[in-house]
Amino acid sequence: MATKKLSILFVASEVEGLIKSGGLADVAKALPESLLGLKQDVRLAIPAYSQIAGIENAEVLLDTQLDTAPHTQYQVVQTEVAGVPVYAIRCEQYFARAEMYAENNQAYSDNAERFAFFSAASLDMLPKLSFQPQIIHANDWHTGLVPYFLKVRHQSDDFFKSMRSVISIHNAVFKGVFSYDELQAFPEFATRHVPEAAVSETHVTMLKAGVMCADKINAVSPTYAEELKTELGSHGMSHEFNTREDDLIGILNGCDYSSWNPETDTYLPKNYRATKQSMIRGKKANRQALQDEVGLPVKDVAVYGMVCRLTQQKGVHYLLPILNEFLKHDVQLVIVGTGDPVLAAQLKEVAALHGEKFAFVEAYNNKLAHWVEAGSDFFLMPSEFEPCGLNQIYSMAYGTLPIVRGVGGLKDSVNDYDECPEKATGFVFTKPTSDALLMTLLRSLLLHAQDIAEVRRLQIEAMKQNFCWDKAAEHYLSMYRSAL
Template sequence: MSNLNILFVASEIEGLAKTGGLADVAKSLPKSLQGKGHDVHVVVPCYRSITGSFDAPVVLDTALLADNDTYIDYQVRELETDGVKVWAIDCRRYFDRESLYAENNQAYHDNGERFAFLSVASLDLTEKLNFRPDIVHANDWHTGLVPFLLKNRYQHNEFFADTRSVISIHNAVFKGVFSYAELKLIPELTRERFAHIEIDHHHIAFLKAGVAYADKINGVSPNYAKELLTDLGSQGMGWDFSARANDLVGIVNGCDYGDWNPEIDELIPQKFKANKTSMTRGKKACKKALQAEVSLPQKDLPMFGMVCRLTEQKGLQYLVPILRQFLLNDVQVVIVGTGDPAIAHQLNEIATEYKEKFAFVEAYSNKLAHWVEASADVFLMPSEFEPCGLNQMYSMVYGTLPLVRNVGGLKDTVIDYDANPEFATGFIFESPEPSALLIAMQRALLLHAQNPVEFKRVQMNAMSCRFDWDDSAQQYLDLYASARVGIQQGQTA
């Protein structure tokens, strides 16, 4: 394939603004695509929290025509994160906020208008900057209107005649449901009804628009792509995905081993390599440092770790009911995360009762995330659903065996010890029930206690696994090529 111009549109990017795994993908995939010779620009909002953003050079100072012949002024600032070229849309009325999407667990009231603006401005700016994209790659509901705009507003615009779109579904539970009253920036939606992207007569779903109008659709793991074809797995959008089944593929996310690698990790107390001696010494030193950091006794005990948002998606409703029972064992558990105040309250109560065995840190801390990955023997990911997941990949390279539920990308990336001991890299349980999680945790603990040599062998298996972004990037390039088949054959339909 000849070199492509790729416009990657996302609501966040690692190194500048991040709340979850989407940000990691928005940095790592463009980085790998650039490494293969393609010209990639990432478009994100210029949030207040982006350090140094307002000192970055302005490459475009313009305005967007809104309803009633009014204009919305905005600038495009040129930034970079780890070599990835970023165009940050600086529009203070929409993005000069304390947070990205919400404050005090309450979504901003105008999120529909904010992210409609992101979609409109992303295409507006690329034409004004004369960056003619071969592929526009949208991500999740925040940018779901981009494919819609290409097929409607820009369908007869010569500048975009050879542009094709792809949308990646990182989490279908969030659909971006907003009323028509919030979408005055996109009059196409009010001039005529688009019933197939509506939730009801008054609301549309941005994600439904993206799925309906993108040339190709990506679920962020092969198993998740299959789950999207079901009503349960797609969170009620099974019909939408089934209607586009021929254009839906699953590509597992890669892992950025420049950020997550115990051999070079500057954040952890002691680096270590993928051999038993180095790993044992390194993890023991990291464990002692973590125990001191979170006020746990410095004992040589098996440690289970978890770093996540405190939501039901991450399986806290399975863990909390059985945590006290599990803590009756000779074990330590460390959980780091923020989110649902009710879940945080329950974890704080348990931490007070079991000070010698359980530490809960209610914070988002990149340092502690690395420390937990390096220190723990088992990493907990009992997710209700998990489109791809990244922490199981991070865990493996640190010799921390992931314990996961058999869903989404977790199923694609972890090999269960009971099912395949020779090649095992972790532990898997099936049923979405607290009792099933407890049994899996006891399984892992039993192996660690009764057969430590075998446990270390499985750790070596895990450390040898690699999920390289270059491999995933090549699959995305194949997807882009399939989206452009007609153009490659000389057509511009």
């Protein structure tokens, strides 16, 4: 694009390569990296958590305090990730802790204040650093107050006047709901009247503040943008998303193929590429290594994999009631994940009954995640909701056919075999029921039993899909330009 270069500040609470807890971090690294590749002036802002490697020795660019109450002291130190400059906002009282958001499953009691401060400082630092971005791109509830402060606190300031804000919704189930009491340090909230953020007389949500004040709102897939306008899909914020529907834009996340590519994946026992011979040999070697690793018999059988957080969102509760029925067939299943202890206990029970066919590994294990992608024939993602999802994209890259529920980004990225056999890349079901999932599992198993050559064709088709970030980044640039 021969259009004018944009200056962009990307504000996020976590960034892959520095510190990560989920998919937001992947996007916060890959999108700025792609924008940089498209010759944009893009920089990142993140809290200077003490767990970020080497952060204590980073160069101090600024030693200052918020110009507005509560006048909190802070520093800005500089680091970088994937060539993108990073402004890390150091404030010991908020970010020198063992974790980012919570300890022992208990959220920090001052999270409202911590992330309100981070949002305020992301703007406060800009004139002091002489960086005047045209676009400020906030992400999820942690930075929901960035568009709000830009609009309410800085709108009459010449330095900020021409700036526009965007907020990305990676998962609307997390809204950052807090009481006015928790935000008393910030003058705007001391009035106890912030209609842009209020959900009751006593409580506000930071996500709502961002959605009501940003110039553009972005959902991480086109289908998720539509779902946000429904009561169920928005988890109770449909009114706000419908109010802003003209500015709501769905863009499917890209995939960082530098980490997920079977040709170059350093975790794999055997690398392979998208040709029939290479793929068959590669998947066979990786399947045997996987079976060995998790203690399943090494045999030539349809292998189903699943790597996820054990939560209701990921659809584990659709799988559990039908597991015994499915495992009557000649199959193997490997599930790797941590999360809800109740779901974990139920999976362990089933694994104890079907030790020859089902292995459950209760761990967050990156190497094993890569082995499951490479060694399985099918990958399970029966999610209740899924704003974008990345595992279905990784699976396709590895020639592992995703079995997904047709929601959010899963619907936008996987083509169902029954709907469109020649372009199929997996299997899709829509009803949120265990029976619908079982029927789909059996559809895939039947194809594997009756026509393995057709399964191989689908696997190669899946491997040829390309969800690279550059395409997504072009869409983000269009959205930024429309905001301006």
